[in-house]
Amino acid sequence: MPLITCYDLKELQFARPNFQFNLPEQQVHLWKISVSSTNRPETYFKLLNDQEKQRASLLNHPEKRLDFITGRAYLKTLCAKYMELPICDVRIINDANNKPTVSAPGKHLHFSISRSGSILLLAFCDSP
Secondary structure, rough: OOEEEEEEEEEOOOOOOOOOOOOOOOOOEEEEEEEEHHOOOHHHOOOOOOOHHHHHHHHOOHHHHHHHHHHHHHHHHHHHHHHHHOOOHOOOEEEOOOOOEEEEOOOOOOEEEEEEEEEEEEEEEEOO
């Protein structure tokens, strides 16, 4: 049975700089983010690539746009930490089933993203 470890993340700046972003086998890291507590969407917007920025601009409802921008920024930041890559090298693409997946040469990371109200959950593991 996998071990699940939960973290509460309030900002993209990590309070524990010595935190080890490694995922041993059979371990899941679950990150809880309160989207309503994020008050810097312009900073998060800068972390998106051109396609992601275009997608965000097509979302007419301000709350949905904020959810997308915040969720993608946190997802890319955490993926970069786990994969030891610069954020600009993290590409989130949709697979054949239209599910988001991370793409980086020679790196493997599995994630799941879920939203409910103002709460965003991100789960990471080493295998599907």
